[in-house]
Structures are given as structure tokens and as C-alpha cells.
Amino acid sequence: MIKVVHLQNSMKSAGSAALRLHNSFIQYGINSKIVSLFTDKIKDDKIKYLNKKARIISRLDTEVKKCVNRNIIPTYGSFSFPLFGTDVSTLKEINNADIIYLHWVLGGFLNLSNVRKLLKLKKNVVIFMHDMWWITGGCHHSFSCEKYTLSCNNCQMIKGNRKRDLSALEFNKKLKLYSKFDNIYFVSPSKWLYDCAKNSKLTRENSIFYIPNTIDSSFYKPFDKKVARNILNISPEETVIAFGAVKINSPYKGWNYLQKALEILKNNNNLNNILILIFGDSYNEEIDNAIPFKTKFMGYLQDEYSTALAYNSADVFIAPSLAETFGYVVMEALSCGTAVVGFEIGGIPDLIRHKKNGYLAKYKDSEDIANGINYCLENKLKGYILPEFEPNKTLNKHLELFDYIRSNSKK
Template sequence: MNRRPLRIVQVAPSDVGGGAEKVAVGLLREYRNRGHEAVLVVGRKWTAEDAVVQISSSSAWTSSLERCGRALERHLGPWGRPVRKAVGWVAMPSRMRIFFFGTGEGDFPEGSRIPEAAGFPPDVLHFHNLHGSDDAYGEYLNPRVLPHLSRYFPVFLTLHDSWLFTGLCMNPASCANWETGCAKCQDAAAPAGRRTAQAPRNWSVKRDLLAASRLFVASPSRWMMERALRSILAPAIAGARVIPNGVDLSVFCPGGRDNERSRLGLPLEALVVLCVACAMRRNLAKDLALAVDSCRIAAETLRSPVLLLVVGDSGRTIRRGLLTVRFCGSVSDSRIIARFYRAADVYLHPARVDTFPTTVIEAMACGRPVAATAVGGIPEQIVDGVTGVLAPAGDAGAMADALVRLLCDSAFRGALGKAAARAAAERFDVRRQASAYLQWYQEVLTSRETARGVTGGDGAPHRH
């Protein structure tokens, strides 16, 4: 029997950004390629993609100020982001309270309008992060919508980080207080200052909201799912599955190193190490100092110049002996990012904590071995000594040893790169990821239809 196309509404902070946004956009395109009616509803839209819809602001005044803020951000260079944030505070003063104090009482009514914003009655709602990408507390959606929406729609939620069940942190690295109330937060990956004082209150607010919700929870890694099952999210879970993220293998695929270096204007004979991360300098989950120190030590050990490229952040070039660190700015075009991977000798992922970094599988798909810290879900992506090399978090000496092994032995590096590409093709194809979600959607919808038949319900979604 042929099944009708599904009406799928995904929700994400933006259509450009980090791993969560990449995953949402990748799934959107794959769903539409298969004939499903799919849209991505976002807090901020940056691209011209027709299937991406920005949630309307609550007033014309707010909307006008937000457009003004985005325009200023584009034209003011390094001052753009703080100016845009200040304008946003004027547009919606509750955002100032959220930024400075971390309180969970955000005034973001747009969430309740997600089904209407999509333009069609959805079969499923699928959330990718309920918080914005700029702050630990979001700028586009209030978690208070979860009990309401999950009452009328099947609500799927992919855990790209731990934010939903912590008081403040996106991904605690060394603290387990999120299991018991988030008191006395001292985690290295947590924001500092007065905002942490609100963490226990935020945790309590989330606990109560989740207790009134019914969610189908996915995680790309077993590590994150195990966290979720120990957290305040557990009572809300109606179903849970580990579904690894995937990438577009027609874009992220092996290719010639020298050709890509010529395109990017990079020296052909240099030893090139690549890092890719949003806002690497201020990203609490990433360790730029570890990347710089380990590359410096590797260059000294090899007695050869090393070029460290940082994609996703801007800054002045850094020189440390034989090491040069070049910041390449933000790059949103996936085809250009793929060129950087293919131009590099090694991809370096210096995380303090990470769920299942998309950049790691992008690099693997491009046939590049990965040197990464053995934290979070990363060991589920990389087979140590086969598709990459793992090192303890914060240990520059151990990471330098990993880099030396890869940079000094081209045969070893090439073997790991080929194995990485094979592993990515077998495990991390976005088509495989989409199939897993579509099958789950259909199972849940079939179960709901069966339940309605037993109870005599008409199955019509409630209007609100």
C-alpha cells in the first residue's frame, strides 16, 4: 500500500549556524527530495531557501527593530553582533533579563504559532534545539510551548546538547549537578557570573514543563541518550532512539588536496591542520588553547612549519614559533567548507565536551583523518587508530603526539583517511539518517491512528 507524503515541520534556531542547524537543513532537503511536504521554521532566517520560514515577531515594532538589528550586524563588522544584541534588547526587553540573569521566564509567544507559520497542518513537529545559538537561553522560543504542542501533535526532539535538562549549560563537561538541581554550578563549559545563580530555578521550571509533556526523543549518540535517561527529561519520553547524524555525501566526499589548496590560496607544501567551529574563540565547548598548544608542540617536534586554519571565527593571525594560526572567518557554503577539509592534512577537533560533532563526520566523509579529544559522543564516531586518533581532553602533549603520528607518516595518514571515508559512507549518510526518522514518524502516526480507532476519536488536530 502506498503511503501518502508526510507533512513535516522542523524547528530550529536558524537555517545557518552550528551542527543542529546543519542537521535540520540537511533533513529538510532530503525530505523534500523524497516528495514529502516539509518546512523548517526558524527564529532567524539567513538564506533564501523557500522551505525555510521565519517565525513572525509578536508586533510590527519588534519585527522592524529586529530587521534593523540584522542589517546593522551585517554592516558593522566586529561591532555588528553586540549592536544587534542591544537592538534586540530594545525590541524585546525580556531578552536582556535572559542574557544577564539566565532566567527561564522568556516572553517568546511565537512558539505557539509554529503550526500556523508552517502553512499547513503538520503530521509531526520535530525540534532541533529549543535555545538560540547566541546565548545559553534562547532568543526565539519558550520551552513552555512543549506541553501544549505535544498534546495535539507528535513532537519529536533531537538532543544536540544537554540544554533542555540543565539549569543553564548547553553541555556540562565535568559537572553532574544537572541530575539533582544544578546548584553550585562550577563547570568549565558553563557561562560565568550572575546567570549561574538562576540555574536551580531554571532547572525547576524545566522539570515542571517536561513533566507535562510527551516527547519522542532522538539522540545522535548513546552518550547523550544515557544522559537524557538520567535527567528530568526522562518522564517526558514517550519513545527514544539513537539516530546518528548524517551529511550530504555528494558534497562532503574525498578529493585532491593540491587542487583544493590552489583554489583556496594555501601553500602546497605546508603541513595543514584544520579546525571548524562556530565562534571558536568564545565557544565554551571548544578548546582553542589546546589546538594552538598542541599544534605548536607538533611543529617543534617535527621541526617543520605547521599552518592551523580555523574556520568559523575571525581574528588576527597568531604566530608561535613554527606555528601559524590563520582565522578564516565564518563560512556558510558547505561546498567551500568541504574544500577546506580536502585541503587539510588532518582535521583537529579540540572539544571540552561534544554530543556528536557534525564537523567530525564531514571531515571523515572528505577522507581526512581526525585527531580529537575523547569526550562525549566522539568515541562513537572515531575508531582510535583506524579512522582517526583520540587524546584526553585538555592534554596538549597527548594531542601533539597524535598530530605528529599523522603529520609525519603520509602512509598512515592516507590509510586512516580512506578508512574514515568508508566509515562515513556506511554510517553517516544523511539519506540513512532521514530514512530512520521517516520510519519512526510513520510508526508513531500509525500507532496514533490505531489508538484513535480504539477510542473512537476523529483524529482531527485541535485548533488553538
């Protein structure tokens, strides 16, 4: 039986992708384990949490990064230059594994030297890319910048005009690392990121695979909307427009475009009894005051049940992301039978069939977001997950990857 270990910073939020894949492997009978930096409420003998020393190193990395990143322009999102990390190459979970999956391992969990030590074990390492960081000089989303296809330098995120800046330094480090080992494989959850990786100078010579994220359909599925609203204390007479993000005003999530779209709906339509349901982030008075409709903030939802309830209570879900590698919230909403309106960007077009299970709006076009909301509500559009994203098909793609790795290892 093949043995897999997943490395993930935390099981919360972004960690759900790693946890869901791990659970999918377990259900199939694959020997799967997780090594996580931070502990949480999940108690499982298949999850190993690192010790206090590792968490201190992580906090040190976070504090030093504030100084290193002092010239980073935040409107472009996140930039990571990992300084400190923990050597996990001696852990029994690592040494017993045949394949090591690296998920979100930043935030002081691993640095590139730690990744090199894992590759030196001559075990097969699969890097599951949850954003663009692995294929750039440090940014998590490049937006319109394509320097990563040649060589990152004079980064748009970094103040000043230096050709040999942090992005150039990190780019060269990654290039040396990726070119030295033949036991490294890259997985993209979206066709868009797959194409980006194929075009990146860092990864174009490596093995790259397109495998979507998986979802637990026992949680995320349609059920009676009236029941969901009753549990959440939402009137069955209200038209519910939902929006979810861990950080609403993140430069990636497109809040400003949604705000304008809601203003357009308020001014140009006869929509009545509208409720804007917001979850993922805590209450924000500024955002509340900017919304021209009644609002309900649900905060961070701690479990899959509550999240599925929120999706099921909505008539339409809005995902106005300006940069989206995959679009997990889109997949979750569609799986719950809720139509989704989102920009035609990143991995979102993989999930939405225009005017079938949702609406693909023109990029950065608030009026088209408003058109999409109207279209979904007027046509009572229902969301559904596309056949290629069924969990069993996603799992089979990982099994095909395992077969490829086995055959490649024998050469």
C-alpha cells in the same frame, strides 16, 4: 504522506543540522517545511521566516537575558533561561503538520510556554537535542556536573550559593512540562547524549531515540587535494593542519589545548613547512601570535562548497573540543577524506575509530593531541565516514521513529 515541520532559530551555523535533515526528507519524498525566526540568503518556498515582531521579541529576550545572566560564570559556557518567545501554534505550517521537530529554538524564538502551546495541539513533537539544554536546568553542557540526574540547584555556573536559583526554577518548569504530555519525543544525535538523557530526571520517563545527524554527501566528499589547495591559494608542498570553529576561543572548543599541542610539535619534531588553516571565525591577532607556525585564516565560510574545499585541502583536522554533543565538523572532515584528531569526549568517539580514520586523544591531554597529529601525518591516515552514518541509514532511523509515533498514537 506524512507532513513534518522543523522549527529552527536560523539556517546559519547550528541551523545547518535542521536544514540538512529537511533536505533529506524532501529528497525522500516527505512533505517537509521549516519555520525559521531569522531570514537569510536561502530562498525557498518551503521555509517560512517569521515577521519583524518576532525578531523584535528575540532582541528583547537577548537584552533582558544579559541582566538575568549577570551572575553566570562564562568559563562554563552558555546558560539559557528563555523569557520571551513567539506563539507559532496558529501558523498554517504548524497546523498542517503531523510531526513538529524542535531544533535550536532558543534566542528569543520559543519559551517553554510556547512549547506547551505546541504540545496542546495534540500533535507529535520531536525535540532534536543539539546539546544538553533540554535535559538540564539551563546549561548547554554540564561538563562534570551530574545534578541534572536528580535535580538542578545551586548551579556551578551561577555565582553565589542559592539552592533555589535559576537552574532549579527552570528544571522544575521542564519537569512539569515533560511529565504532562505523552506526545513528546526526544532525539539525540550521539550515544553519549542519549545516555545523559536516559539518566536525567527530566527525560528518563520519556521516549528517547538515538539518531545521528545527517550530511549531504554530494558536498562533503573527497576530491583532488591539489585542486582544493590551488583554489584556496595553498602550496601543494605545505603540510596543512586545519582547525574550525565559529568562535575559536569558546570554552567548549579547547583552543588552549590545541595551542599547547602545536608548541609541543614545534619543539619536539622536525616538521617543516607547516600551515595552520583556521576557518569559521574571523582573524584573531592574539591567536595568530600564539601559533608557532605559519597561519591562514579563512573566516566564516558562507557555503558548503567552500567548507568542503577547506577540509579537502587539509592533511589532518583537529577537533580539541572539551564538550561536543555530536561533532559536525568531525563528520564533515571525515566525509571529505581527512583524518581527524579529537578528544575522547561526547559524540566524537561515535565518529572516529582510533588509528583507523583518525585519532582519539586522552581528554585534556595536549601531548596526546600532538601524538595524534604526528600519527596521522606519519601514517598518511585517510578519513572516512563510518557505515552507520551513511545518509540513507540516518533517514531510515527517522522513518522508524515515525512508525513508532504512529503506533504509540493509536494506543
